Amino acid sequence: MNHATEAPGVPASAVTFDSPDLPRWLESATDDDLDGLPFGLIALNPDASVAWYNKAEARLSGLTPGRMLGRQFFTSVAPCTNNFMVAHRFETEPDLDAIIDYVFTVRLAPLKVRLRLLKRQGSARWYLAVTPRGE
Amino acid sequence: MLTASRMQADEPSAYELLLEFLNLTPVGLIQFRPDGTIDLANAAAARMLLPLSDDADLSNLYFVLRNIAPDLPRSIESFHAPMGQICDQMQLAMPGSETVLTLCVNKIGPDTLMAVVQDITLAIAQEARIRNDQQRFRAIFEYIRDYAICTVTADGCVEDWNRSLSRIGGWEPADVAGRTIALFFPDATPAMPATGTALLERARQHGTAEFEGWTLRKDGSLFWGNTVATALPDREGDANGYVLVTRDLTERKQHEDRLVALATTDPLTGASNRRAGELCLSDALTAWERHGTCFALLLLDCDHFKRINDRWGHDVGDKVLVALVRICRENLREVDAIIRWGGEEFLLCLRGAGQDVALSIAERLREAIARAPIEHGRGSLEVTVSIGVTLVGAADRNIDDIVRRADQALYRAKDAGRNRVELDRLPCPAATGHP
Numbered sequence: 001m002n003h004a005t006e007a008p009g010v011p012a013s014a015v016t017f018d019s020p021d022l023p024r025w026l027e028s029a030t031d032d033d034l035d036g037l038p039f040g041l042i043a044l045n046p047d048a049s050v051a052w053y054n055k056a057e058a059r060l061s062g063l064t065p066g067r068m069l070g071r072q073f074f075t076s077v078a079p080c081t082n083n084f085m086v087a088h089r090f091e092t093e094p095d096l097d098a099i100i101d102y103v104f105t106v107r108l109a110p111l112k113v114r115l116r117l118l119k120r121q122g123s124a125r126w127y128l129a130v131t132p133r134g135e
Numbered sequence: 136m137l138t139a140s141r142m143q144a145d146e147p148s149a150y151e152l153l154l155e156f157l158n159l160t161p162v163g164l165i166q167f168r169p170d171g172t173i174d175l176a177n178a179a180a181a182r183m184l185l186p187l188s189d190d191a192d193l194s195n196l197y198f199v200l201r202n203i204a205p206d207l208p209r210s211i212e213s214f215h216a217p218m219g220q221i222c223d224q225m226q227l228a229m230p231g232s233e234t235v236l237t238l239c240v241n242k243i244g245p246d247t248l249m250a251v252v253q254d255i256t257l258a259i260a261q262e263a264r265i266r267n268d269q270q271r272f273r274a275i276f277e278y279i280r281d282y283a284i285c286t287v288t289a290d291g292c293v294e295d296w297n298r299s300l301s302r303i304g305g306w307e308p309a310d311v312a313g314r315t316i317a318l319f320f321p322d323a324t325p326a327m328p329a330t331g332t333a334l335l336e337r338a339r340q341h342g343t344a345e346f347e348g349w350t351l352r353k354d355g356s357l358f359w360g361n362t363v364a365t366a367l368p369d370r371e372g373d374a375n376g377y378v379l380v381t382r383d384l385t386e387r388k389q390h391e392d393r394l395v396a397l398a399t400t401d402p403l404t405g406a407s408n409r410r411a412g413e414l415c416l417s418d419a420l421t422a423w424e425r426h427g428t429c430f431a432l433l434l435l436d437c438d439h440f441k442r443i444n445d446r447w448g449h450d451v452g453d454k455v456l457v458a459l460v461r462i463c464r465e466n467l468r469e470v471d472a473i474i475r476w477g478g479e480e481f482l483l484c485l486r487g488a489g490q491d492v493a494l495s496i497a498e499r500l501r502e503a504i505a506r507a508p509i510e511h512g513r514g515s516l517e518v519t520v521s522i523g524v525t526l527v528g529a530a531d532r533n534i535d536d537i538v539r540r541a542d543q544a545l546y547r548a549k550d551a552g553r554n555r556v557e558l559d560r561l562p563c564p565a566a567t568g569h570p
Binding site: 061062063064067076078079080081082083084085100101102103104105107108109110112 | 147150151154155157158159161173174175176177178179180181182183185186188190191192193194
């Protein structure tokens with residue numbers, strides 16, 4: 001996991017939410033790979049529309065991935081993120097790898113989560129990783 | 136938890152649609168217990184309230200709102216009815232930002248409360264902007280001194296007005312409320328499209344329109360006004376009202392008139408100078424060519440003027456010229472031009488006059504001058520004039536030819552002994568039609 005060059009070979013199930021290699025792993029991951037991740041992951045196009053909504057995130061939110069594709073994430077999928085803490089950072093910061101505590105209202109119950117905001121200048125996709133936060 | 140097969144189904148479940156519906160609602164919805172514990176919340180609630188929470192924790196509403204709504208737990212505790220509204224539109228200012236939220240709390244059961252949170256930041260900013268604009272507009276509307284402002288309905292009736300309307304036009308509120316703006320313009324007749332109507336119509340088409348001209352005061356007197364009408368468009372862009380702004384430009388108009396007079400008038404006699412006279416003649420010729428409006432030229436020359444000058448001096452000569460113009464003016468219409476054509480030679484242009492009228496006016500002038508001795512301080516002086524008359528004809532293409540004919544007629548009057556009127560030999564062709 002700590003060897004960046006080996007990252008593409010790591011199976012999705014072994015990738016962790018806060019791994020420093022996650023950005024590099026994502027670069028070569030296929031959409032199927034994303035579905036194998038043990039935590040929620042949403043890939044966004046640079047116009048903030050949903051490029052991929054992985055299975056773990058679908059299990060968490062109760063939403064069908066196929067229906068989310070192409071939607072504007074911050075306004076039409078997860079409006080709880082449409083503020084300066086999440087959406088604004090994606091829109092204004094050129095490079096982003098930050099983990100923040102947040103609350104999702106999945107299935108209408110407030111759920112404490114950690115979010116990892118990933119964006120690299122020039123990269124075709126932004127990523128939002130989601131994992132529940134233990135007390 | 137949904138099964139894989141359910142997740143891949145094309146048709147979303149009613150549950151998923153309901154989740155989406157509640158999460159995409161732009162209003163924050165929260166169900167909580169009397170101790171503040173949040174059971175349900177939608178995405179908008181999280182979006183609005185999370186910035187208040189240092190540790191990203193929305194488990195207790197009272198804790199989240201402790202800094203901006205500290206009294207909330209107490210008012211809920213002291214609300215004893217089984218159900219009902221506990222607070223409505225409570226405004227919460229978010230610390231460190233412009234954001235303003237409103238909070239409504241309803242008790243819906245002994246252990247259940249519902250909160251609705253709305254972000255009204257934009258509405259508040261909008262309101263502030265509108266209030267600002269209104270105050271600014273009021274200040275302009277009420278206190279601007281030299282502009283009368285009134286708002287007018289789509290059908291041209293006065294709605295509102297400022298004090299200057301009374302200062303400039305003498306109109307009081309009771310005189311104008313609900314009346315049409317035709318009231319302000321002197322030309323309103325039932326048959327003619329009045330200035331006011333035409334002005335609003337142009338404003339409707341082009342956004343704004345301007346009228347400069349005589350404008351009515353309440354007492355019936357006129358002032359030279361500049362009125363700008365601006366259409367107030369509705370959502371579709373149609374005018375649903377107008378603003379009229381009127382300035383009194385009488386002083387400017389008088390100043391301009393004075394300048395025009397200086398440039399076009401002979402300073403000694405007050406007659407038109409030769410340059411202005413030539414313009415006036417070419418206008419008359421154009422009217423003849425276009426509309427067949429005939430005109431007569433009378434060339435009037437003071438008999439033995441050189442002798443008067445030699446014997447009595449130039450100041451008496453000047454007095455004679457001034458007197459001649461005065462007598463002409465007394466005997467002619469306002470529209471007839473009196474032009475100082477040369478030293479003691481005056482050209483009179485009588486618009487619309489045929490041969491008989493021209494001759495009788497010339498005769499009347501000759502007599503009036505001969506009958507009126509001119510006082511000059513050292514006695515009085517009898518003066519006579521000779522007048523050559525001509526009429527515009529079908530073949531006339533330029534002013535010089537017509538003036539030349541009047542000149543020839545004048546010479547014949549001089550030759551025939553002076554103090555005479557002579558008509559140019561050609562008969563007036565007006566009777567047989569214009570060119």
